[in-house]
Amino acid sequence: MSDFTLSCPIPISDTPQIMLAHGGGGRLMNTLIRKMFISAFDNPLLAAAHDGAVFVSPGGRLAFTTDSYVVRPLFFPGGDIGALAVNGTVNDLAMCGARPIHLSAGFILEEGFSMETLWRVVLSMAQAARRAGIDIVTGDTKVVEHGKGDGIFINTAGLGAIAHDRRIGPASVKSGDVILLSGDLGRHGIAVLAARAELALESSVESDCAPLAAPVQALLDSGAEVHCLRDLTRGGLASAVIEVAETSRIDARLDERSIAVSDPVRSACELLGFDPLYVANEGRFAAWVAARDASRALAALQALPETRAAAIIGTMTGPGNGAVTIRGALGLERAIDMLSGEQLPRIC
Amino acid sequence: MCLSVPGKILNVVDEGPFARHGRVDFGGTVRETNLSLVPEAGLGDWVLVHVGIAISRIEESEAGRVFDFLRQAGVLEK
Amino acid sequence: MKYIDEYRDPQVAREYAAALARVATRPWSIMEVCGGQTHAIVRFGIDQLLPQGITLAHGPGCPVCVTPLEVIDKAHEIARRPGVIFASFGDMLRVPGSRGDLLTAKAQGADVRIVLSPLDAVQLARDNPAREVVFLGVGFETTAPATALAIAAADRGNLRNFFMLVSHVLVPPAMEAILSSPNNTVQGFLAAGHVCAVMGWRDYEPLAKKYGVPIVVTGFEPLDILQGIYMCVKQLEEGRAEVENQYSRAVRREGNLPARELIGEIFRVVPRQWRGIGEIGASGLGLRERYARFDAELRFGVAGVRVEEPAECMSGLILQGVSKPQECPAFATRCTPERPLGATMVSSEGACAAYYRYRRAAAEVSR
Numbered sequence: 145m146s147d148f149t150l151s152c153p154i155p156i157s158d159t160p161q162i163m164l165a166h167g168g169g170g171r172l173m174n175t176l177i178r179k180m181f182i183s184a185f186d187n188p189l190l191a192a193a194h195d196g197a198v199f200v201s202p203g204g205r206l207a208f209t210t211d212s213y214v215v216r217p218l219f220f221p222g223g224d225i226g227a228l229a230v231n232g233t234v235n236d237l238a239m240c241g242a243r244p245i246h247l248s249a250g251f252i253l254e255e256g257f258s259m260e261t262l263w264r265v266v267l268s269m270a271q272a273a274r275r276a277g278i279d280i281v282t283g284d285t286k287v288v289e290h291g292k293g294d295g296i297f298i299n300t301a302g303l304g305a306i307a308h309d310r311r312i313g314p315a316s317v318k319s320g321d322v323i324l325l326s327g328d329l330g331r332h333g334i335a336v337l338a339a340r341a342e343l344a345l346e347s348s349v350e351s352d353c354a355p356l357a358a359p360v361q362a363l364l365d366s367g368a369e370v371h372c373l374r375d376l377t378r379g380g381l382a383s384a385v386i387e388v389a390e391t392s393r394i395d396a397r398l399d400e401r402s403i404a405v406s407d408p409v410r411s412a413c414e415l416l417g418f419d420p421l422y423v424a425n426e427g428r429f430a431a432w433v434a435a436r437d438a439s440r441a442l443a444a445l446q447a448l449p450e451t452r453a454a455a456i457i458g459t460m461t462g463p464g465n466g467a468v469t470i471r472g473a474l475g476l477e478r479a480i481d482m483l484s485g486e487q488l489p490r491i492c
Numbered sequence: 493m494c495l496s497v498p499g500k501i502l503n504v505v506d507e508g509p510f511a512r513h514g515r516v517d518f519g520g521t522v523r524e525t526n527l528s529l530v531p532e533a534g535l536g537d538w539v540l541v542h543v544g545i546a547i548s549r550i551e552e553s554e555a556g557r558v559f560d561f562l563r564q565a566g567v568l569e570k
Numbered sequence: 571m572k573y574i575d576e577y578r579d580p581q582v583a584r585e586y587a588a589a590l591a592r593v594a595t596r597p598w599s600i601m602e603v604c605g606g607q608t609h610a611i612v613r614f615g616i617d618q619l620l621p622q623g624i625t626l627a628h629g630p631g632c633p634v635c636v637t638p639l640e641v642i643d644k645a646h647e648i649a650r651r652p653g654v655i656f657a658s659f660g661d662m663l664r665v666p667g668s669r670g671d672l673l674t675a676k677a678q679g680a681d682v683r684i685v686l687s688p689l690d691a692v693q694l695a696r697d698n699p700a701r702e703v704v705f706l707g708v709g710f711e712t713t714a715p716a717t718a719l720a721i722a723a724a725d726r727g728n729l730r731n732f733f734m735l736v737s738h739v740l741v742p743p744a745m746e747a748i749l750s751s752p753n754n755t756v757q758g759f760l761a762a763g764h765v766c767a768v769m770g771w772r773d774y775e776p777l778a779k780k781y782g783v784p785i786v787v788t789g790f791e792p793l794d795i796l797q798g799i800y801m802c803v804k805q806l807e808e809g810r811a812e813v814e815n816q817y818s819r820a821v822r823r824e825g826n827l828p829a830r831e832l833i834g835e836i837f838r839v840v841p842r843q844w845r846g847i848g849e850i851g852a853s854g855l856g857l858r859e860r861y862a863r864f865d866a867e868l869r870f871g872v873a874g875v876r877v878e879e880p881a882e883c884m885s886g887l888i889l890q891g892v893s894k895p896q897e898c899p900a901f902a903t904r905c906t907p908e909r910p911l912g913a914t915m916v917s918s919e920g921a922c923a924a925y926y927r928y929r930r931a932a933a934e935v936s937r
Binding site for chain 2: 832
């Protein structure tokens with residue numbers, strides 16, 4: 145996490161903490177919006193400073209998504225709540241096969257929240273937005289009383305344009321489809337856990353938080369017949385594959401030996417008793433592709449530095465209840481199922 | 493029960509009875525671990541750690557037994 | 571990862587499978603005591619490598635599963651007291667009590683925190699002098715040294731705000747209860763390797779002799795378990811009933827002497843309720859008199875609580891290896907990981923949860 149405050153001095157220095165008045169609609173709020181949000185996000189639509197952003201529709205089909213971000217701690221190796229808030233929504237749009245265009249950002253701030261921390265989050269969002277090629281064109285700010293909010297919550301909604309007419313989703317998945325995985329697993333979940341001081345874990349793992357629009361575009365441009373895309377956030381790869389299998393009512397078989405997990409992630413998982421298949425990722429996706437296009441799709445992903453480690457990890461075997469099995473380290477198959485909740489560190 | 497993970501001792505700090513501890517590297521993840529119950533284990537040794545406590549030193553010379561066992565038992569057919 | 575990956579070698583695993591097929595001439599029933607071993611068997615599909623006649627029964631080696639309902643209820647009660655920080659291993663948080671689990675207590679406002687070590691709970695007490703920190707001390711002998719260290723640390727530090735709700739259980743009495751049961755069909759045991767790393771294996775020698783069963787101290791990686799099964803089957807085929815040590819890289823006959831001394835200093839052997847099995851005499855650990863001031867039951871006045879199990883749950887029979895999860899009428903229907911009737915469905919090591927996660931497809935086919 146670089147030291148933003150050195151190169152980008154905080155624009156609001158007379159109120160070091162968020163106060164209720166910053167959400168009150170008056171001069172203080174106006175200053176906050178102008179000097180922080182509009183200045184950092186810096187685009188004409190936002191600068192118009194109106195109740196909503198007005199722009200010409202890109203035409204064709206649109207994708208629309210929303211997500212809220214509550215991660216703790218706010219800053220972790222490889223990312224922060226701001227980068228997550230931008231990339232998470234950008235990636236949901238990419239999973240629809242859309243080119244992300246605009247985002248909104250709603251903030252719920254707790255009275256007493258550090259202005260400098262807010263500035264770091266906002267700068268991170270601006271940087272992530274530039275990297276993803278989108279802008280944040282409208283937003284909202286509310287302040288709740290001290291004790292009523294966990295520092296900061298962020299909601300982002302996103303709009304994307306779909307230039308093609310392919311139907312990308314579980315309904316398009318077919319028996320025989322090949323499943324591709326864009327990279328190694330488990331970095332985000334482990335990085336966030338390791339950043340929780342009370343667990344006292346020293347780990348080199350950094351979150352894989354990143355925008356996926358470019359690799360998705362490369363996949364679509366390759367001409368491969370892409371049936372479905374899924375990011376692998378909460379619940380990890382396993383949950384995503386199970387959901388797609390159950391929705392499409394096609395069984396799936398994965399090969400654990402082709403699923404890459406880095407050593408630092410593996411060791412943290414061993415220590416906590418976690419299964420990397422269920423750990424959250426914020427810069428990875430799975431793609432369901434027609435079998436005959438598997439090599440072409442894989443080559444398209446491997447040509448980009450961020451998806452160089454892409455691999456084929458399984459197939460959709462045939463109609464069924466959406467049962468998912470995985471061939472493990474010893475070459476033996478077992479069924480995998482959804483977890484009822486999040487994984488908890490275990491001793492047993 | 494007994495999820496115990498093997499790790500290599502990186503340093504040892506002795507702060508009195510039951511307070512001998514050190515950083516242990518579990519294949520890339522490091523955690524401060526209590527070493528007071530394995531006084532025979534020191535810098536560079538591998539230990540099995542359960543809930544933050546080293547419970548046993550791993551005997552390197554025994555580690556290969558599982559691979560030699562079948563051959564020694566004369567059971568492997570070539 | 572060293573001391574892990576090499577014990578997951580598929581080629582060597584196949585060699586063990588082939589050797590087992592050659593050495594086994596008759597059906598044999600073997601029980602692995604430890605939940606961690608159950609987890610590995612299911613995760614790596616080890617039972618699929620065994621010849622037809624060798625069956626594995628999953629034993630009560632899951633402290634989460636056998637922790638009595640009343641301990642969960644006591645934990646729930648204490649957690650909700652004002653000013654309490656209730657610290658626990660993650661495994662215990664979703665075990666159902668009669669008024670919900672510890673996560674329910676958290677949702678109701680209790681300050682429930684997951685710790686990776688009992689020593690972390692002691693640190694919480696040092697860092698929060700105005701609060702009372704209570705740690706849920708469950709586990710077999712493997713965990714007892716850690717909880718003993720925590721009490722020793724609290725004692726040395728003169729901490730007045732650290733308490734422990736102790737519910738440790740011992741393996742040999744549980745094995746004896748299984749062996750002495752008229753329903754017992756288990757012919758050989760894989761003893762829990764990490765329990766033995768602490769305690770050694772002397773306590774198993776009288777059991778092997780009295781009941782005529784081979785007991786092999788076994789580790790937790792696939793090759794450890796396969797070798798342990800092989801050694802056990804070989805003994806059965808040869809009519810021997812000895813204690814052998816597969817896990818020689820970590821276990822010695824005397825175990826860990828400093829650990830055993832510390833356990834003896836802090837704890838004494840007491841009778842314990844085993845969820846689903848009932849009371850087994852001299853099967854648990856409780857705090858010695860001189861450490862009674864750390865006893866959460868005394869501090870919070872919950873010592874006398876007694877609770878009945880929900881009638882439908884047959885986890886007791888499953889823990890004893892008498893029944894399999896899919897034989898339970900409630901399995902995967904009224905009892906699921908989201909709405910568990912008993913601890914064997916909640917614990918990641920519980921036989922029912924393991925079967926639910928990995929075998930549900932197969933179970934539905936065989937109904």
